[in-house]
Amino acid sequence: MENIEDLIIIGSGPAGYTAAIYAAREDFKPLVISGITAGGQLMLTSSVENYPGFVEGIMGPELMETLRKQAEKFGTRFVNDNVTDVDLSGKPFKVLTGDATYLANCIIIATGASAKWLGIESEKRFIGKGVSSCATCDGFFYKNKNVVVVGGGDTAMEDSLFLTRFASSVTIVHRRDQFRASVIMQQRVKANPKIKIMFNTVVDEITGNERVSGVKLRDVLTGKTTAMGIDGVFAAIGYTPNTAFLKGKLETDEQGYLVTKNEVETAIEGVFVAGDVADRRYRQAVTAAGSGAKAALEARAYLENLHLKR
Secondary structure (H helix, E strand, C coil): CCEEEEEECCCCHHHHHHHHHHHHCCCCCCCCCCCCCCHHHHHCCCCCCCCCCCCCEEEEEHHHHHHHHHHHHHHCCEEEEEEEECCCCCCEEEEEEEECCEEEEEECCCCCCEEEECCCCHHHCEEEEEEECHHHHHHHHCCCCCEEECCCCHHHHHHHHHCCCCCCCEECEEEEEEECCCCHHHHHHHCCCCCECCCCEEEEEEEEEECCCEEEECCCCCCCCCEEEECEEECCCEEECCCCCEEECCCCCCCEEECEEEECCCCCCCCCCCCHHCCCCCCHEEEEEHHHHHHHHHHHHEEEHHHHHH
């Protein structure tokens, strides 16, 4: 007889780990397929100071390891593999990885979203050391410092305005000759005396030793390059929800985020969603954890009702 899991959680990070903690404490013995690179975006974050309960802050990878151990303590099992496909057309659901097929009565999808980076080699060296994709997460660390924000949409405008609360100056670097952001956001940015705008410009290189200390900029029209001393670079060119393996299986919006009802439910009974894979607005560790708890509680109710019917 095939082994059918009560609950499979696809993905890790704050959403997946919190869902696992809640489900495991209810004795559902969840199986988490965490991905080859487990832990989500916080694995690329240095100090986290806005997650409740850590007065002195905590390193992103350490926080993720703590949540994972807490889930394991209550009986969660882990498979460090990537999910390549799912079959949600009938029950039990099928979850496929490169090496195996798993069956489940219930699924929580918590695969998150990946930041779009600039794609230059020097960027990789400084992620968490002056390069960030989350202004609201890391802005506090740039008090009285000078930063660059790369992008031209609403995210870049919002991040730039937020960073002016801390930074001495914010320079927006955009490769085109005009922003794609809404008119009201552009007006707010242009009216802020702390913000400088550089159109038709790209970041060719990020420089520094242990941390970011400058950037090399290139004018895309003239080819002229200039060096600028700065303390931080914020990539604000958007996020890609990790939903490619769900194409045609669940409804997504125009950007690929999963469409939900009642926050964590999908159109398929027994399939729930948690975290940034459906959250295009907040993208915070604590909100992801909160939705993980909600998804687990909904999964519990679903499974209890399922077992009662048997």
